Amino acid sequence: MFELTFLGTAASTPLTRRGLPSMVIAHDEYRFMVDCGEGTQRQLLCSGLGFRRLEHILITHPHLDHILGLGGLISTLAQWETSLERVHIYGGKSALDRIEDLLYRIVFRGVRPPLELHLVDVQPGVLLKGEDFDVVAFPVQHRGPDCYGYLFQEHSRRPFLNDKAEALGVPAGPERRQLVAGQPITLADGRVIRPDDVLGELQRGVKLVVTGDVGETKSLVQIMRGADAIVTEGTYNDADVGLARENGHITVGEAARLARDAGAQQLILTHLSGRYRERDLEEEAKRYFPNVVLARDFDTFKIKRD
Numbered sequence: 001m002f003e004l005t006f007l008g009t010a011a012s013t014p015l016t017r018r019g020l021p022s023m024v025i026a027h028d029e030y031r032f033m034v035d036c037g038e039g040t041q042r043q044l045l046c047s048g049l050g051f052r053r054l055e056h057i058l059i060t061h062p063h064l065d066h067i068l069g070l071g072g073l074i075s076t077l078a079q080w081e082t083s084l085e086r087v088h089i090y091g092g093k094s095a096l097d098r099i100e101d102l103l104y105r106i107v108f109r110g111v112r113p114p115l116e117l118h119l120v121d122v123q124p125g126v127l128l129k130g131e132d133f134d135v136v137a138f139p140v141q142h143r144g145p146d147c148y149g150y151l152f153q154e155h156s157r158r159p160f161l162n163d164k165a166e167a168l169g170v171p172a173g174p175e176r177r178q179l180v181a182g183q184p185i186t187l188a189d190g191r192v193i194r195p196d197d198v199l200g201e202l203q204r205g206v207k208l209v210v211t212g213d214v215g216e217t218k219s220l221v222q223i224m225r226g227a228d229a230i231v232t233e234g235t236y237n238d239a240d241v242g243l244a245r246e247n248g249h250i251t252v253g254e255a256a257r258l259a260r261d262a263g264a265q266q267l268i269l270t271h272l273s274g275r276y277r278e279r280d281l282e283e284e285a286k287r288y289f290p291n292v293v294l295a296r297d298f299d300t301f302k303i304k305r306d
């Protein structure tokens with residue numbers, strides 16, 4: 001399961017009820033922040049998530065509404081006696097260049113940062129491997145080069161069937177780990193127990209796909225195929241498709257058709273402009289894909305399989 005909390009859901013400039021783009025994705029002890037618009041550190045406090053374990057910050061692209069909050073956030077992390085020793089900031093080269101200027105020419109100008117900062121140049125492919133999940137970066141088209149989206153994919157697994165194991169007399173302990181790892185065991189009475197005897201059907205892991213701003217959807221269908229949830233932008237309504245094209249964005253209708261074509265379970269729209277009524281945007285999206293939500297700041301979603 002991934003737990004997703006929106007910290008900011010506005011596009012380009014803040015609104016009274018929406019901060020600039022940022023979200024946190026939690027999985028077990030991991031926390032990933034995706035984008036860090038201006039004001040994100042206060043949103044973190046208001047959300048109740050706080051600053052702990054904020055070790056991985058993934059940036060989608062270099063536009064200021066997605067990165068300016070890093071200055072304040074990293075400055076606060078450096079001042080506080082948090083348990084955090086290091087922060088990894090992941091982004092394409094253009095984003096990292098700008099972030100490097102922000103952090104080393106402004107925030108830590110002339111001083112050494114009191115915490116380890118790792119700026120990680122993102123390439124398409126697996127970015128991070130957890131014990132039971134991967135984070136994969138994929139390129140997206142927006143304005144300028146090096147824009148990325150991120151896929152959070154739990155590994156498929158076969159559940160351990162306790163009842164069957166009990167009935168067969170498999171003791172609790174390392175034997176069970178061995179079976180889960182796919183190796184047979186021999187019991188004290190000489191009987192051989194095979195993994196198939198105690199493991200259920202293969203269950204596909206949860207798939208969550210997140211993008212920042214995107215200017216087209218065709219190239220995204222494949223990577224988003226079968227996602228349990230897609231988080232993407234809904235900056236324009238369908239009537240303003242011309243403006244969307246000019247500015248490298250998509251419309252809510254395009255986002256909805258993407259979710260439909262990818263066979264996704266749920267679509268969550270963010271990066272919302274103040275120029276439309278939310279109800280209208282939602283209706284427009286629902287014409288193509290029924291399970292759509294317009295995210296609000298501090299909304300939390302548990303992304304899991306039923």
Ligand SMILES: [Zn+2]
Nearest residue numbers: 012063065213
């Ligand atoms: Zn943006």
Ligand SMILES: [Zn+2]
Nearest residue numbers: 061063142213
């Ligand atoms: Zn942008």
